[in-house]
Amino acid sequence: MAEPFEIRDPIHGFIELDEWERDIVNHPVFQRLRRIRQLGLTDMVYPGATHSRFEHSLGVMHVATKMFDAIVGRRRGFLVDTYNYDEEGAGLAKDRRIVRLAALLHDVGHAPFSHSGEDLMPEVGKGRRYKHENYSAKLVADLMTDVIEKHPLNQNYDITAQDVADFIEGKPADSLEGKSSAGRRLFWRNLVSGQLDADRADYLLRDSHHIGVAYGHYDLERLLTTLTAVEDPETGSPTLAIEEGGLHAAEGLIIARYMMFTQVYFHHTRRIYDHHLVEAMRSLLAQSKGMFPSPIDKEGLEEYLKWDDWRVVGRLAAGNGGTHGEIILNRRHDRRVYETPEFPGRDDLQRLEAARKALGERVIFEDRAQNSWYTIDSTDIPIVRKAKLDQEVVARLSERSTVVSGLRAVNRRRIYVPIGQSEECRRIVAQMLSSQESDG
Amino acid sequence: MTKDMHFPWHQYALIVKLAECLNHRPRLRAGSNSSYPQFGKTALQKLVYLLQAVYDVECDYDFSLYTYGPFTSELLQDLDLVESIGAVQVLPVRKGMDGYAIKPYENAAWVTTQAKEFLEAHKCALGKLIEEYGHYSAKELEIRATMIYVEREMKGDGKPVSLDGLVRVVHDIKPYFPRDEIKSVAEELQAKEHVKVAADG
Numbered sequence: 085m086a087e088p089f090e091i092r093d094p095i096h097g098f099i100e101l102d103e104w105e106r107d108i109v110n111h112p113v114f115q116r117l118r119r120i121r122q123l124g125l126t127d128m129v130y131p132g133a134t135h136s137r138f139e140h141s142l143g144v145m146h147v148a149t150k151m152f153d154a155i156v157g158r159r160r161g162f163l164v165d166t167y168n169y170d171e172e173g174a175g176l177a178k179d180r181r182i183v184r185l186a187a188l189l190h191d192v193g194h195a196p197f198s199h200s201g202e203d204l205m206p207e208v209g210k211g212r213r214y215k216h217e218n219y220s221a222k223l224v225a226d227l228m229t230d231v232i233e234k235h236p237l238n239q240n241y242d243i244t245a246q247d248v249a250d251f252i253e254g255k256p257a258d259s260l261e262g263k264s265s266a267g268r269r270l271f272w273r274n275l276v277s278g279q280l281d282a283d284r285a286d287y288l289l290r291d292s293h294h295i296g297v298a299y300g301h302y303d304l305e306r307l308l309t310t311l312t313a314v315e316d317p318e319t320g321s322p323t324l325a326i327e328e329g330g331l332h333a334a335e336g337l338i339i340a341r342y343m344m345f346t347q348v349y350f351h352h353t354r355r356i357y358d359h360h361l362v363e364a365m366r367s368l369l370a371q372s373k374g375m376f377p378s379p380i381d382k383e384g385l386e387e388y389l390k391w392d393d394w395r396v397v398g399r400l401a402a403g404n405g406g407t408h409g410e411i412i413l414n415r416r417h418d419r420r421v422y423e424t425p426e427f428p429g430r431d432d433l434q435r436l437e438a439a440r441k442a443l444g445e446r447v448i449f450e451d452r453a454q455n456s457w458y459t460i461d462s463t464d465i466p467i468v469r470k471a472k473l474d475q476e477v478v479a480r481l482s483e484r485s486t487v488v489s490g491l492r493a494v495n496r497r498r499i500y501v502p503i504g505q506s507e508e509c510r511r512i513v514a515q516m517l518s519s520q521e522s523d524g
Numbered sequence: 525m526t527k528d529m530h531f532p533w534h535q536y537a538l539i540v541k542l543a544e545c546l547n548h549r550p551r552l553r554a555g556s557n558s559s560y561p562q563f564g565k566t567a568l569q570k571l572v573y574l575l576q577a578v579y580d581v582e583c584d585y586d587f588s589l590y591t592y593g594p595f596t597s598e599l600l601q602d603l604d605l606v607e608s609i610g611a612v613q614v615l616p617v618r619k620g621m622d623g624y625a626i627k628p629y630e631n632a633a634w635v636t637t638q639a640k641e642f643l644e645a646h647k648c649a650l651g652k653l654i655e656e657y658g659h660y661s662a663k664e665l666e667i668r669a670t671m672i673y674v675e676r677e678m679k680g681d682g683k684p685v686s687l688d689g690l691v692r693v694v695h696d697i698k699p700y701f702p703r704d705e706i707k708s709v710a711e712e713l714q715a716k717e718h719v720k721v722a723a724d725g
Contacts, residue, residue: 267696
């Protein structure tokens with residue numbers, strides 16, 4: 085077997101690729117990720133935040149593989165029994181390959197500046213928009229068939245581009261055509277998109293590193309040595325879990341998510357730049373009704389691929405981004421004049437409503453944490469403890485950890501107004517609050 | 525009917541309404557000694573999915589398929605908000621992973637009032653949902669919601685769906701469910717016309 089290729093990575097050291105994966109990395113669809121920033125315009129707040137989806141995607145492949153190997157190493161028997169893998173492990177080897185490829189390619193569908201552009205994806209029906217995962221899956225299935233299917237290293241696996249696309253989108257349908265393994269891969273999909281996934285595992289560390297904060301640090305190595313799979317006692321479904329020895333590492337992960345969310349991803353200035361960027365790109369896309377091309381066919385996909393950060397920045401610099409483009413160029417963003425606590429109560433929501441009414445037309449943008457791309461929900465992590473006679477007892481992390489049990493989803497809301505009106509608006513809000521206090 | 529997407533009260537009110545309906549019923553099932561299952565986080569996910577997919581109530585959630593069936597993290601986040609404003613309580617049931625019980629709380633009426641129009645417009649659909657799915661356990665809901673999700677996905681992709689095919693795909697996702705059980709679920713859903721499959725042949 086040929087020596088692997090190595091790519092130096094600031095988070096994981098060396099990331100290994102074989103010839104097949106190297107060809108995929110060299111494909112124009114993947115190379116475009118060098119020109120898609122991981123965190124949009126977060127550098128307006130944290131100047132170091134200029135890293136790209138390219139390095140993150142390599143990191144996700146690396147971590148997903150380590151997670152896969154850790155689980156198989158620890159729970160091979162459980163997986164063989166549950167999913168009828170053959171004893172020789174051929175099915176597992178194929179699934180490992182698909183996990184690596186899907187992890188590598190899961191973000192190729194991102195719009196310029198990552199999540200910010202998602203608001204400009206066309207509707208898919210019933211008021212729903214395409215998401216970057218849909219673009220990723222279509223790009224893989226329609227434009228990467230040759231590089232995935234025809235490589236000599238694929239002879240042992242017979243993986244199709246559609247297999248990888250279905251994994252990214254979470255589609256089980258192909259098994260109708262006689263392939264009986266697409267469904268079980270939904271379990272492995274948790275490694276790329278789930279509560280304990282390689283995506284978050286990588287971006288928390290990577291974003292912290294580039295930004296220069298410590299909020300996203302947690303003990304990845306300990307998590308990997310305790311990551312396992314168990315049967316969910318409530319529903320019987322196999323689920324990812326952590327052995328008891330990793331309880332504090334799991335706590336660390338949850339706290340890292342919370343800290344990165346509040347300090348970085350949902351930072352009030354970062355969020356308003358997401359808004360300005362969306363509106364500026366909407367202006368740039370005026371000829372296509374303010375929307376990116378649809379992924380429905382190859383022509384649309386090829387047009388979509390032309391959109392990257394370089395193209396957007398060039399056009400903004402040329403003055404084509406309208407008012408919001410000017411705001412970005414001059415860093416004269418709208419200002420937050422009111423916000424609720426992170427966990428608003430009934431009174432807080434009523435005050436917010438009153439502030440919104442008092443400010444009227446001056447309100448340019450109202451943000452809420454639910455609309456943030458980096459969600460922080462209260463999904464619980466199962467913790468497995470060995471009891472007497474090697475019996476496994478599964479409990480929720482929130483039950484075992486008083487730190488985690490106190491954390492809830494952040495549901496803060498904010499109101500923004502134009503910079504020139506911010507002082508006046510703050511006065512209006514202050515008056516409204518003081519009159520409410522005196523009434524109360 | 526207008527929906528305020530800054531304050532998606534219809535989503536919050538739906539969580540509260542389901543908590544009310546599923547907690548305010550007799551402890552025991554009619555004509556049986558068995559009690560109704562608890563209304564927890566898994567049941568919430570599956571019931572909201574079914575309300576959207578089967579009864580065409582636009583709840584504005586975007587579900588994705590996992591081994592444990594259709595799921596959206598947005599709903600969990602909304603549940604946390606509804607809890608923090610005191611409209612529901614989310615209580616761990618007992619030690620272990622038996623889940624949570626979601627119960628209406630002191631500000632429940634305040635939240636449902638904010639989306640009175642939405643709840644009124646979909647009263648009938650909600651009633652049907654509770655009647656047809658409210659008595660199932662989390663595990664039973666999970667298999668049904670998964671089957672309906674798969675059927676919709678396959679149809680969306682323009683693929684013909686037969687009963688056997690549907691059973692095969694769901695068994696592929698959930699091989700730990702006996703095939704016979706999956707088949708009887710498929711037949712039940714077909715009889716209710718909640719999945720529409722072509723005759724095998």
